[in-house]
Amino acid sequence: xxxxxxxxxxxxxxxxxxxxxxxxxxxxxxxxxxxxxxxxxxxxxxxxxxxxxxxxxxxxxxxxxxxxxxxxxxxxxxxxxxxxxxxxxxxxxxxxxxxxxxxxxxxxxxxxxxxxxxxxxxxxxxxxxxxxxxxxxxxxxxxxxxxxxxxxxxxxxxxxxxxxxxxxxxxxxxxxxxxxxxxxxxxxxxxxxxxxxxxxxxxxxxxxxxxxxxxxxxxxxxxxxxxxxxxxxxxxxxxxxxxxxxxxxxxxxxxxxxxxxxxxxxxxxxxxxxxxxxxxxxxxxxxxxxxxxxxxxxxxxxxxxxxxxxxxxxxxxxxxxxxxxxxxxxxxxxxxxxxxxxxxxxxxxxxxxxxxxxxxxxxxxxxxxxxxxxxxxxxxxxxxxxxxxxxxxxxxxxxxxxxxxxxxxxxxxxxxxxxxxxxx
Numbered sequence: 001x002x003x004x005x006x007x008x009x010x011x012x013x014x015x016x017x018x019x020x021x022x023x024x025x026x027x028x029x030x031x032x033x034x035x036x037x038x039x040x041x042x043x044x045x046x047x048x049x050x051x052x053x054x055x056x057x058x059x060x061x062x063x064x065x066x067x068x069x070x071x072x073x074x075x076x077x078x079x080x081x082x083x084x085x086x087x088x089x090x091x092x093x094x095x096x097x098x099x100x101x102x103x104x105x106x107x108x109x110x111x112x113x114x115x116x117x118x119x120x121x122x123x124x125x126x127x128x129x130x131x132x133x134x135x136x137x138x139x140x141x142x143x144x145x146x147x148x149x150x151x152x153x154x155x156x157x158x159x160x161x162x163x164x165x166x167x168x169x170x171x172x173x174x175x176x177x178x179x180x181x182x183x184x185x186x187x188x189x190x191x192x193x194x195x196x197x198x199x200x201x202x203x204x205x206x207x208x209x210x211x212x213x214x215x216x217x218x219x220x221x222x223x224x225x226x227x228x229x230x231x232x233x234x235x236x237x238x239x240x241x242x243x244x245x246x247x248x249x250x251x252x253x254x255x256x257x258x259x260x261x262x263x264x265x266x267x268x269x270x271x272x273x274x275x276x277x278x279x280x281x282x283x284x285x286x287x288x289x290x291x292x293x294x295x296x297x298x299x300x301x302x303x304x305x306x307x308x309x310x311x312x313x314x315x316x317x318x319x320x321x322x323x324x325x326x327x328x329x330x331x332x333x334x335x336x337x338x339x340x341x342x343x344x345x346x347x348x349x350x351x352x353x354x355x356x357x358x359x360x361x362x363x364x365x366x367x368x369x370x371x372x373x374x375x376x377x378x379x380x381x382x383x384x385x386x387x388x389x390x391x392x393x394x395x396x397x398x399x400x401x402x403x404x405x406x407x408x409x410x411x412x413x414x415x416x417x418x419x420x421x422x423x424x
Contacts, residue, residue, distance in 0.1 A: 004243045050112050054144040055083035061150060074127040076150060078135035083114040085141040090118045093134040127152055128232050131287065153289035199291045202228025206283045206297035209275060211338050215393040220275035222299070226264040230291045236266040239282040240274070275301050304396035305368060307334035311390055314382070325377050329390035332363065332370035340393035341373040345386050350375070380384035 078101070080088060086106065094362040097231040101118035109112050120133060134149040205227075209220035224236050231254040238245040249268040255264050266283070284296040299391060312328035332353040337360040354376055360369040375388065 015393040045267070049396065050084050051112070052141045053082060053084045053113060055080035055088065055137060055139055055146070056165075057135065057146045057148050059135050059148040059150050060350075063318050072124050073121050074124055076120045076122075076133055076135070078116040078120070078137070078148065079115065080137050080139075082109075082113045083115075083139055083141070084113045086114045087140050088116055089113070089136075089138040090116065091136045092120045093136065094120075094122075095131050098110045099133075128230075130233055194293060198388075199230050200228060201292050202226045202231065202234075202285060202295065204283070204285050204295045204297050206281075206299045208299060209396065211340050211393060213385075214272055214275070214395065215340060215397070218272045220270050220272060222270070222281060222283075224266045224297070226267070226285045226295075227261060229261060230287065230294070231262040231264045231285075233289070234264055234285055234287045236264060236285050237286065238266070238268050239284070240270070243269075265389050277301075278303075293327045301395065302336050304394065305335040306396040307331045307339070307392055307394050309390065309392050314377075323379050325375055325379060327375040327388055327393070329373040329375070330370070331372070331392050332368075333368045334360075334394055334396065335368050336395065337362075337369045338395070339369075340372050342393075343373070343375050343390065344389040345381075347387070404412075 015383060021366050022251050035336050057078065060077040060079070062077055064069065073249055076092075078090060078092070078124075080090060090101070092101045099120060101120045106114060106116045118135070122133075130152050132149055132151045132154075134147055137146045137148075138144070157209070161408075195389055203226070205223075206223040207223040210221055213219060213221050220336075224238070226234065226236060234254070236246075236249075238249050245268060248270075251266045252264070254262045254264045258316075262286070266311070268281070270279075270281070278301045282296055282298045284294060286294045310330050312330060314325040331339060333343065339360055341357050343355050355373055356376075357373040358371060360371040362368075363370050373390065375390075377388070
């Protein structure tokens with residue numbers, strides 16, 4: 001039988017061979033007929049001989065610290081370094097299907113080992129779809145096969161930054177050997193101040209329902225708006241008193257704006273009675289790759305105070321026939337500040353262009369508000385005795401109800417109410 005192996009310390013090959021008695025010729029034997037020792041053969045190798053070594057494979061994403069909107073493409077760089085002999089196969093796969101990379105290059109370092117790389121470039125839009133990309137490296141000289149996979153979800157984060165890109169190898173073989181000695185890998189990029197891979201937190205807004213929807217439609221339409229970066233795959237979810245209500249909501253697609261920010265919008269409609277019960281409503285924005293922290297906002301109906309409404313008649317001075325008079329609707333003592341004021345003439349709604357409503361103002365020494373609305377009335381209409389109604393809507397008022405006051409025109413007022421300038 002034969003036993004052989006490598007002496008790694010001496011870079012020599014050692015073989016020990018044993019023979020049977022009938023093949024023994026001039027070899028020494030002991031008294032029992034056995035071998036005194038087995039012959040040993042040592043083979044000394046040339047100084048430039050190298051042992052086979054498997055590659056070290058790394059997969060990098062370039063740019064390493066991208067600014068949102070700074071580039072339309074993303075490049076994956078797969079590098080295999082420190083291997084011998086030089087034969088190596090490097091291929092790409094995307095979503096389980098083979099993709100063609102570019103610029104597979106080769107160089108040899110001072111220690112005689114090789115390094116090569118391949119780039120795979122894709123659009124930013126494709127990268128944002130969160131697919132997986134794999135680099136397959138096969139080294140026949142050592143029989144090794146390695147797989148390195150990356151995606152946007154697996155990109156470097158604040159807690160797990162990307163390892164540094166390998167340094168360059170210096171040339172060590174004569175020119176004309178077919179090896180590339182120029183720079184194989186790009187110089188490491190200098191990250192901007194801050195944590196590599198971090199994404200700015202989005203802004204999240206949860207808007208209360210429109211007062212007009214509450215009063216006219218009997219339901220509360222809530223709006224959740226996220227503004228920031230990397231919202232293409234983000235998700236907005238809803239909870240009502242801790243229960244998931246996302247299935248009842250509508251979610252639009254993320255929109256990209258000229259400043260490279262994105263916005264994501266969702267609406268949730270609930271019955272007016274649920275809103276009036278002061279249920280807690282939560283909206284949360286999340287990302288499947290955890291590119292940013294989850295954020296959430298909560299809203300509920302505030303405690304409301306009903307308004308007081310009064311009408312102020314025009315001055316008793318008789319205007320000219322072509323002039324106009326102003327009827328004032330005063331609303332006070334209400335909370336919160338949102339208020340809805342509409343006017344009617346003889347039960348017909350007057351267009352908003354026919355009156356002026358001032359924004360609510362805070363009242364002194366309390367937390368309530370007051371507001372005024374002025375209706376412009378031609379003298380001819382006022383003298384004909386039309387019926388004018390000021391309608392006030394507020395969260396404190398029952399669904400589909402208005403607080404209203406009615407005033408008669410001048411001809412009827414003079415018959416029924418001789419004093420003018422009176423509050424009603």
